[in-house]
Amino acid sequence: xxxxxxxxxxxxxxxxxxxxxxxxxxxxxxxxxxxxxxxxxxxxxxxxxxxxxxxxxxxxxxxxxxxxxxxxxxxxxxxxxxxxxxxxxxxxxxxxxxxxxxxxxxxxxxxxxxxxxxxxxxxxxxxxxxxxxxxxxxxxxxxxxxxxxxxxxxxxxxxxxxxxxxxxxxxxxxxxxxxxxxxxxxxxxxxxxxxxxxxxxxxxxxxxxxxxxxxxxxxxxxxxxxxxxxxxxxxxxxxxxxxxxxxxxxxxxxxxxxxxxxxxxxxxxxxxxxxxxxxxxxxxxxxxxxxxxxxxxxxxxxxxxxxxxxxxxxxxxxxxxxxxxxxxxxxxxxxxxxxxxxxxxxxxxxxxxxxxxxxxxxxxxxxxxxxxxxxxxxxxxx
Amino acid sequence: xxxxxxxxxxxxxxxxxxxxxxxxxxxxxxxxxxxxxxxxxxxxxxxxxxxxxxxxxxxxxxxxxxxxxxxxxxxxxxxxxxxxxxxxxxxxxxxxxxxxxxxxxxxxxxxxxxxxxxxxxxxxxxxxxxxxxxxxxxxxxxxxxxxxxxxxxxxxxxxxxxxxxxxxxxxxxxxxxxxxxxxxxxxxxxxxxxxxxxxxxxxxxxxxxxxxxxxxxxxxxxxxxxxxxxxxxxxxxxxxxxxxxxxxxxxxxxxxxxxxxxxxxxxxxxxxxxxxxxxxxxxxxxxxxxxxxxxxxxxxxxxxxxxxxxxxxxxxx
Numbered sequence: 001x002x003x004x005x006x007x008x009x010x011x012x013x014x015x016x017x018x019x020x021x022x023x024x025x026x027x028x029x030x031x032x033x034x035x036x037x038x039x040x041x042x043x044x045x046x047x048x049x050x051x052x053x054x055x056x057x058x059x060x061x062x063x064x065x066x067x068x069x070x071x072x073x074x075x076x077x078x079x080x081x082x083x084x085x086x087x088x089x090x091x092x093x094x095x096x097x098x099x100x101x102x103x104x105x106x107x108x109x110x111x112x113x114x115x116x117x118x119x120x121x122x123x124x125x126x127x128x129x130x131x132x133x134x135x136x137x138x139x140x141x142x143x144x145x146x147x148x149x150x151x152x153x154x155x156x157x158x159x160x161x162x163x164x165x166x167x168x169x170x171x172x173x174x175x176x177x178x179x180x181x182x183x184x185x186x187x188x189x190x191x192x193x194x195x196x197x198x199x200x201x202x203x204x205x206x207x208x209x210x211x212x213x214x215x216x217x218x219x220x221x222x223x224x225x226x227x228x229x230x231x232x233x234x235x236x237x238x239x240x241x242x243x244x245x246x247x248x249x250x251x252x253x254x255x256x257x258x259x260x261x262x263x264x265x266x267x268x269x270x271x272x273x274x275x276x277x278x279x280x281x282x283x284x285x286x287x288x289x290x291x292x293x294x295x296x297x298x299x300x301x302x303x304x305x306x307x308x309x310x311x312x313x314x315x316x317x318x319x320x321x322x323x324x325x326x327x328x329x330x331x332x333x334x335x336x337x338x339x340x341x342x343x344x345x346x347x348x349x350x351x352x353x354x355x356x357x358x359x360x361x362x363x364x365x366x367x368x369x370x371x372x373x374x375x376x377x378x379x380x381x382x
Numbered sequence: 383x384x385x386x387x388x389x390x391x392x393x394x395x396x397x398x399x400x401x402x403x404x405x406x407x408x409x410x411x412x413x414x415x416x417x418x419x420x421x422x423x424x425x426x427x428x429x430x431x432x433x434x435x436x437x438x439x440x441x442x443x444x445x446x447x448x449x450x451x452x453x454x455x456x457x458x459x460x461x462x463x464x465x466x467x468x469x470x471x472x473x474x475x476x477x478x479x480x481x482x483x484x485x486x487x488x489x490x491x492x493x494x495x496x497x498x499x500x501x502x503x504x505x506x507x508x509x510x511x512x513x514x515x516x517x518x519x520x521x522x523x524x525x526x527x528x529x530x531x532x533x534x535x536x537x538x539x540x541x542x543x544x545x546x547x548x549x550x551x552x553x554x555x556x557x558x559x560x561x562x563x564x565x566x567x568x569x570x571x572x573x574x575x576x577x578x579x580x581x582x583x584x585x586x587x588x589x590x591x592x593x594x595x596x597x598x599x600x601x602x603x604x605x606x607x608x609x610x611x612x613x614x615x616x617x618x619x620x621x622x623x624x625x626x627x628x629x630x631x632x633x634x635x636x637x638x639x640x641x642x643x644x645x646x647x648x649x650x651x652x653x654x655x656x657x658x659x660x661x662x663x664x665x666x667x668x669x670x671x672x673x674x675x676x677x678x679x680x681x682x683x684x685x686x687x688x689x690x691x692x693x694x695x696x697x698x699x
Contacts, residue, residue, distance in 0.1 A: 049514075049518065155393075155397075158397065159397055159400055159401060161632075162397055162401060162632070162674060162677050162678060162681070163401060163404075163674070164632055164635045164636065164670075164673045164674075164677065165632075165636050166635065166636040166639045166654070167405070167654065167658075167669070167670055167673060170654070170655075170658035170666075171405065171408040171409065171658070172408070174414075176411065176413035176414050176417060176661075177408070177411065177413070179412075179413040180411055180412065180413060182411075313525065317527045320527060320529060320530075321527065321529065321636065321640065324529045324640065325639075325643075325655070337529065340529055340530070340533055341529075343533075344529075344533055344536075344644065347533065347536050347537065347541065347551070348536070348540060348541045348542065348551055349541075349542070351533075351536075351537040351541050354533045354537075355533065355534070355537060358529070358530040358533045358534060359530075359534075361527070361530050362525055362526050362530050365525040365526075365527075366521065366522060366525035366526075368525075369521045369524060369525050370518075370521060373517075373521060
């Protein structure tokens with residue numbers, strides 16, 4: 001069969017992404033019609049930059065969710081006849097085209113790009129969320145109390161920040177380190193903090209109403225404890241959630257990101273604690289944790305949401321860097337960074353293998369940055 | 383000022399000690415030592431032989447003792463021997479660092495002026511089309527990490543596909559002689575990623591200065607817009623970006639590692655990957671201490687420079 005022309009490839013790719021287009025259209029239509037009720041998220045649709053950002057991010061989120069419907073081939077299937085073949089070449093048995101060509105092992109570049117989005121989407125947002133919980137739980141008291149506690153934590157945070165990220169990853173994400181107890185014990189500490197966060201969050205609010213308190217605390221303890229035991233591989237009745245390597249990467253990413261979040265939260269807390277409503281709460285006799293969690297934190301949400309978007313983008317870049325240096329998830333995986341690294345070796349002869357994942361990383365991070373910019377602009381209008 | 387400086391220096395030394403100790407204990411983990419022993423002798427050594435070899439080489443002394451010995455060596459200028467290159471570390475590191483220095487120099491020469499120009503042009507008229515366009519460009523560059531832009535640039539400027547063979551996709555020859563042909567791509571790749579962030583900081587700082595009272599006074603006085611930007615606004619607007627540029631150095635280090643490997647330029651970043659990949663303990667430790675010292679010194683310079691540039695901040699002593 002004749003290979004497809006560039007225009008046919010373009011149409012073919014557009015057609016493959018049909019479920020994504022439908023999903024995006026639905027979400028945009030619904031969001032715009034209920035715009036007034038959606039506060040900050042709704043106002044995003046007033047800013048063109050924010051909308052472009054949201055569209056790019058949604059595109060990749062939906063692609064990750066529906067990867068199996070979009071991709072034509074299994075990302076690991078190898079057809080020797082299609083090794084390094086240019087975009088648009090047909091695979092004879094199935095009669096389907098390799099839209100973006102084949103890589104050096106004869107795998108479909110298009111399907112690998114689509115499936116690669118799953119790795120990023122599975123790690124980046126969750127790792128960022130964890131980093132935020134760690135940063136918030138430590139940053140709030142550091143900013144609120146100050147003193148020796150603050151000095152000590154700030155020193156630790158600066159210590160991690162002075163570490164060149166790449167060096168840290170070379171030391172932490174190695175096969176050798178997985179034989180030691182370091183990743184698991186780091187996970188044990190880092191994953192405990194989000195649970196503590198929720199416990200304190202609920203306890204500080206409902207501690208005077210024991211009948212409601214336990215209603216809210218019980219699910220946190222049960223679900224949190226269940227997830228915690230899974231994540232640190234102590235008790236896994238539903239199977240392992242993360243293999244040792246992913247856990248290692250996840251923990252390292254959280255570890256690298258949380259000091260920056262800590263510094264932001266600490267700075268915001270020091271600013272907000274001088275406000276009148278904090279003084280009012282203190283006069284009412286509220287406990288310090290109530291003030292931190294229910295007075296200061298909600299009022300710091302604007303900058304934190306903006307930073308979260310930027311940070312997910314940064315984490316995406318970080319994961320790509322890891323893949324690029326072969327420290328990625330697993331040697332066969334379709335992780336974007338790793339695909340770029342494999343493709344770059346033959347870049348001058350067959351550039352089609354490295355370009356799609358490169359463009360994918362770029363558009364996703366660009367989308368997140370534009371989204372952050374749009375959110376910042378809209379939240380300043382308050 | 384002196385007390386401030388000394389205090390900072392003290393914290394710096396403490397940080398350096400803590401960080402190198404962390405690196406030291408990580409590279410000296412049990413499995414790493416075992417790997418080293420097998421690499422140095424043969425891969426099929428029995429556990430007993432490994433233990434024996436480690437004992438002979440003095441690896442079974444307590445960690446603290448070995449760390450103290452290593453620090454003592456570094457202070458007297460002896461950084462040990464590289465197992466990968468079979469040479470004293472001192473002979474390797476400085477040579478590689480000089481090569482990276484050249485790369486950094488050209489990156490700075492390209493990056494800083496273009497970032498400042500971009501930021502100032504965007505920030506002087508906040509909210510206009512010019513501002514929006516330039517800001518979007520700046521956001522775009524921060525979204526393009528080195529391994530992405532490097533790949534894209536290589537495809538456009540150095541591959542057969544597009545046919546524009548303007549530049550070389552490899553910078554190996556640049557180690558002897560830097561030419562426009564072999565050094566443009568690595569410098570451009572690195573400069574672009576760092577540029578956006580500095581430009582955005584400059585823009586924010588410029589936009590803030592432009593709303594200041596004294597700028598309004600100057601405008602009411604009838605000073606031309608050009609003169610306001612150049613004479614009145616620029617000096618105050620460039621204080622914040624100065625700190626940001628200094629704090630960019632740790633970020634640039636990751637960039638150096640990526641770009642040097644991407645373009646096969648055997649500088650410090652390449653050395654770091656070699657050391658880490660081959661579990662070359664002494665070399666990796668020296669690389670990390672160099673990296674940490676660079677980061678800490680730039681932090682110190684940025685603090686001191688900030689105090690000097692901004693007369694409103696006076697250090698309490």
